């Protein structure tokens with residue numbers, strides 16, 4: 406029995422086979438089909454050279470034509486198609502020195518990283534081609550390097566992290582010889598560009614339980630090489646409500662964010678990362694971590710910058726880490742609730758609540774009562790519903806009005822006036838009227854800021 410494939414693939418296959426070439430489905434799509442999951446994209450391989458492929462299809466993007474890969478645009482979808490190839494020499498431990506085309510599919514499959522990634526499906530018949538035993542490893546749930554694992558990892562250090570990524574996203578284990586080779590070849594990760602490491606981490610952070618990836622990385626020595634700050638938390642025990650060391654607490658907090666949101670999970674992973682670096686002892690000799698949120702924010706920023714995460718992600722993560730120790734007391738006035746919202750940002754308070762629950766879960770492996778935050782949530786929703794001013798945007802007066810009505814020139818002083826007005830309105834929303842604010846601005850500017 407063969408796999409049933411979409412019509413487009415059969416039509417692409419027909420074009421190639423009409424010209425005397427073969428065409429196979431390869432890579433992740435085959436793995437997904439074998440596992441009974443839905444493929445997310447379709448990568449193809451052929452014995453036609455890239456120039457032949459270009460001739461046979463009307464709309465083609467020469468994506469990686471030097472390595473034999475072109476993208477076919479076919480009825481509104483794109484398909485990457487790569488000429489069967491072998492890779493020659495990996496003197497830098499990252500990329501092959503040269504690629505060479507081969508008419509043999511089996512040769513092409515042999516140069517791939519893991520058995521589960523080295524299966525193909527002949528499109529015409531739907532038959533599986535599986536010379537490396539990928540189907541059996543899929544059935545057993547095993548990530549196994551092809552051939553000699555040490556050689557595979559020495560050729561390309563990124564495969565170390567790919568092994569972790571596949572194990573975690575597929576919920577597979579790593580075959581012992583393969584994981585042994587990961588340990589002895591762990592230095593290979595140091596030759597890999599931060600951009601490629603970042604992409605793998607991003608995938609890992611979308612998995613159901615990312616903590617497994619960080620445990621595997623710790624066991625194989627990858628963690629101390631790419632996230633030494635997280636590794637520093639191993640064995641750093643904590644007292645009080647904590648049952649785990651800082652490392653275990655951190656990766657459990659990451660799991661505690663149930664949505665596959667890489668940014669929020671990074672915030673959970675790094676929320677306490679500064680603890681080992683600020684640890685001291687109180688009078689009774691108990692370990693304390695004074696000011697750890699500031700140190701954690703600083704380290705999170707350094708780590709994410711180093712790994713070339715997008716600046717928007719860095720900003721969000723660092724902010725959530727810095728604010729994760731927020732506290733609330735029912736005696737707070739509405740003005741205090743508004744000040745909290747202004748500080749953390751209207752778009753962040755729900756993330757901080759999720760982070761607080763994850764943090765609580767990671768203390769002992771028990772979920773805190775979700776109702777513990779209900780009081781504060783209710784107060785926030787009330788303040789938001791009243792639509793009181795929470796930012797300069799919602800002030801009933803703007804910079805232009807201040808110039809026209811109060812003679813205040815644009816510049817830093819105007820910024821100070823607006824801040825002053827916002828603070829006043831946060832304390833007393835009734836002041837948010839244009840006339841009132843103009844009068845306050847005039848007085849404040851004249852008495853405190855005017856140069857004359």
Ligand code: ATP
Nearest residue numbers: 431432433434448516517518519522523561563564
């Ligand atoms: P997914 O796309 O779901 O992340 P995938 O298996 O398709 O998984 P890709 O990175 O898209 O992974 O690569 C496609 C195929 O190319 C892989 O299945 C594997 O056969 C091969 N491959 C990719 N990267 C490497 C590598 N670093 N070393 C060896 N083979 C690789």
Ligand code: MG
Nearest residue numbers: 432433446448
């Ligand atoms: Mg893929």
